[in-house]
Amino acid sequence: MTDLKQFTLDELRAWCAERGEPRYRASQLFRWLYQRRARSFEGMTDLSKSARASLARTAVISWLPTARVEPSADGSRKFLFTLADGRVVESVLIPDAGRLTLCLSSQVGCALACRFCLTGVLGLIRHLDPGEMVNQVLAAQEQLSPGQRLTNLVFMGMGEPLHNYANLVRAVRILTESVGLGFAASRITASTAGLVPELRRFAAELPRVKLAISLSGTTEEQRTALMPINRRYSLRELLQACRELPLPRGRRLTFEYVLLREVNDTPEDAERLVRLLRGIRAKVNLIPMNEHAYAPYACPEEARVLSFQAILRAGRVSTFIRANRGRDVSGACGQLGLSHLQAHPHGAPRAAARIA
Numbered sequence: 001m002t003d004l005k006q007f008t009l010d011e012l013r014a015w016c017a018e019r020g021e022p023r024y025r026a027s028q029l030f031r032w033l034y035q036r037r038a039r040s041f042e043g044m045t046d047l048s049k050s051a052r053a054s055l056a057r058t059a060v061i062s063w064l065p066t067a068r069v070e071p072s073a074d075g076s077r078k079f080l081f082t083l084a085d086g087r088v089v090e091s092v093l094i095p096d097a098g099r100l101t102l103c104l105s106s107q108v109g110c111a112l113a114c115r116f117c118l119t120g121v122l123g124l125i126r127h128l129d130p131g132e133m134v135n136q137v138l139a140a141q142e143q144l145s146p147g148q149r150l151t152n153l154v155f156m157g158m159g160e161p162l163h164n165y166a167n168l169v170r171a172v173r174i175l176t177e178s179v180g181l182g183f184a185a186s187r188i189t190a191s192t193a194g195l196v197p198e199l200r201r202f203a204a205e206l207p208r209v210k211l212a213i214s215l216s217g218t219t220e221e222q223r224t225a226l227m228p229i230n231r232r233y234s235l236r237e238l239l240q241a242c243r244e245l246p247l248p249r250g251r252r253l254t255f256e257y258v259l260l261r262e263v264n265d266t267p268e269d270a271e272r273l274v275r276l277l278r279g280i281r282a283k284v285n286l287i288p289m290n291e292h293a294y295a296p297y298a299c300p301e302e303a304r305v306l307s308f309q310a311i312l313r314a315g316r317v318s319t320f321i322r323a324n325r326g327r328d329v330s331g332a333c334g335q336l337g338l339s340h341l342q343a344h345p346h347g348a349p350r351a352a353a354r355i356a
């Protein structure tokens with residue numbers, strides 16, 4: 001059976017054409033799937049009975065049941081979704097200054113094994129398909145109060161989105177389709193730990209989508225120790241690619257920097273970071289480490305975080321300290337997955353495919 005949520009509108013058009021369906025059928029189905037949130041063909045009353053029966057014989061409409069909703073004291077909410085194969089992924093809803101952002105997962109686990117990251121402990125279990133990414137949005141929307149509206153989507157949950165390149169691009173195309181959910185591409189952010197060829201390709205293919213680069217180190221040695229992907233694509237190569245990306249007018253690249261006490265939070269690190277970012281339209285988000293049992297790192301004291309920020313600002317780099325929204329529900333970027341570890345104690349940590 002074919003899950004219709006795998007398809008972009010163009011792909012759905014091709015699928016409908018192959019089946020001899022009329023030309024308008026794909027847009028009609030897209031509206032049912034994403035605007036009216038149909039879960040079966042039965043209720044699609046503007047399709048003939050025979051068309052509905054024929055669709056039901058060959059296609060399905062996937063949906064993600066929410067396994068659990070965990071509210072946080074700061075207003076964030078974490079959703080745990082059980083996939084068809086029983087795996088669990090998480091999304092976090094983060095209200096902030098008039099915005100309502102959903103942090104989405106793109107993989108179950110992650111191959112990149114960043115040393116400070118909880119998801120990395122799992123290794124890559126599998127990629128999510130486009131339907132599984134888009135369904136996180138639909139399921140979260142179901143949980144909103146009347147009058148609430150998702151304003152931003154960030155692919156910063158479990159997984160390295162650019163490692164799941166083709167499915168990510170398809171998910172973004174589905175999310176931004178005007179006869180579907182109609183999200184503005186500029187309200188979507190994809191984050192990467194530094195897959196340089198995919199970063200260049202993505203920026204060329206979907207230039208309106210925002211990009212966030214996880215840096216977290218200011219020398220090659222330090223970054224390699226924290227983020228093994230640096231062996232494959234060095235800091236120098238990554239920053240060169242960032243300099244060359246075709247950014248839309250007024251757009252800046254976001255650099256994420258996880259601050260680890262006495263590892264990468266020194267004044268020398270801050271000064272090096274200023275020098276590294278010279279010539280790049282950049283802003284920096286500082287993320288104090290969200291401590292967990294699987295990484296030997298601690299969160300720096302507040303004064304140290306503030307002085308790191310002050311050095312960057314003195315170097316004319318816009319710098320924000322990212323409030324650890326949803327901290328009590330493991331909501332910081334790249335730090336989802338704890339519940340998965342707890343739910344599957346025999347499966348984790350496990351050796352798995354690594355690309356770094």
Ligand code: SF4
Nearest residue numbers: 110113114117120334
């Ligand atoms: S920080 Fe991101 S890229 Fe690195 S292991 Fe975690 S999920 Fe993967």
